[in-house]
Amino acid sequence: MKSLLCWLLILLRLQCFLPTKFCEETGQVFAVFGEEVTLRVSVAEEQEIRKILWVSSRGVLIATSYPGRPVEIREDFYANRLTASSDGSIILKDVKKEDGGIVKATIYLLDGGDCSQTFNISVTGKCGKSKTVSAKVGGNVTLQVEESYVGDRFWERPVGVHFATTKPDGYIDLRGSQYNGRLMGSHDGSLTVTNLSAKDQGDYRAVLYPVDGVFCAQMYNVYVSGACSGLSAGVAVYVITGITTMFTIKFRGAKADLQI
Ligand SMILES: *[C@@H]1O[C@H](CO)[C@@H](O)[C@H](O)[C@H]1NC(C)=O
Ligand SMILES: *[C@@H]1O[C@H](CO)[C@@H](O)[C@H](O)[C@H]1NC(C)=O
Numbered sequence: 085m086k087s088l089l090c091w092l093l094i095l096l097r098l099q100c101f102l103p104t105k106f107c108e109e110t111g112q113v114f115a116v117f118g119e120e121v122t123l124r125v126s127v128a129e130e131q132e133i134r135k136i137l138w139v140s141s142r143g144v145l146i147a148t149s150y151p152g153r154p155v156e157i158r159e160d161f162y163a164n165r166l167t168a169s170s171d172g173s174i175i176l177k178d179v180k181k182e183d184g185g186i187v188k189a190t191i192y193l194l195d196g197g198d199c200s201q202t203f204n205i206s207v208t209g210k211c212g213k214s215k216t217v218s219a220k221v222g223g224n225v226t227l228q229v230e231e232s233y234v235g236d237r238f239w240e241r242p243v244g245v246h247f248a249t250t251k252p253d254g255y256i257d258l259r260g261s262q263y264n265g266r267l268m269g270s271h272d273g274s275l276t277v278t279n280l281s282a283k284d285q286g287d288y289r290a291v292l293y294p295v296d297g298v299f300c301a302q303m304y305n306v307y308v309s310g311a312c313s314g315l316s317a318g319v320a321v322y323v324i325t326g327i328t329t330m331f332t333i334k335f336r337g338a339k340a341d342l343q344i
Contacts, residue, residue: 211300218307
């Protein structure tokens with residue numbers, strides 16, 4: 085039994101030394117012209133990042149980032165346009181047409197391993213104004229897409245995080261599990277979220293493809309009425325605490341009265 089345990093430990097250690105080649109496959113990133121976009125790195129939870137080299141498809145070193153430290157920008161084209169988030173992911177501001185293309189991040193880990201992650205950036209415009217939709221808790225909300233768009237619709241929430249793809253024939257492909265059977269596609273490629281809860285409130289983005297052009301981004305603001313937002317929940321607790329305090333004081337007062 086003891087030797088088995090030893091072998092297991094040795095195997096585990098050996099696994100630690102095997103280099104991880106890819107952190108994630110090529111990711112499609114949609115960036116709206118003039119806005120900002122985050123290139124998010126993702127490594128296994130237990131792994132810690134030492135530094136990240138960011139290289140363009142032309143082989144030019146764009147920047148070096150480190151978790152918890154300011155990014156070092158290596159290319160004038162990106163001067164004043166790059167910042168890093170706490171995990172070393174980079175945020176590119178004031179997106180230009182020339183930012184489109186492949187960016188490769190080579191991630192060096194604290195344990196000596198490394199892996200690479202590729203971002204395929206498409207620079208898009210906006211499809212139109214943001215659409216506001218609302219429904220009650222437990223109800224359904226449909227994020228409508230006009231029929232003039234063709235091909236896949238990419239759904240993101242938060243902006244930049246792809247969670248579903250729909251097609252005009254009602255096909256739907258899900259990533260992640262937070263919607264747990266609550267998403268439906270429809271004949272025009274619109275997306276319906278059913279059985280809404282407070283957590284569903286917020287901004288959604290669809291990346292759409294018009295017949296005659298390049299991708300565009302459509303924003304949706306979803307409001308869920310009857311949902312306690314963090315603030316109103318806080319106020320409710322405050323009110324209840326207040327009432328309890330009042331009762332306690334009254335009760336004590338009554339008790340004091342009785343004793344007198
Ligand atoms: C990058 O994205 C564009 C637009 O979707 C696509 O045409 C191209 O094939 C992609 N390139 C790679 C290497 O994935
Ligand atoms: C939401 O959609 C589901 C599935 O189509 C349906 O069964 C349900 O009745 C709808 N709920 C409301 C409140 O419209």
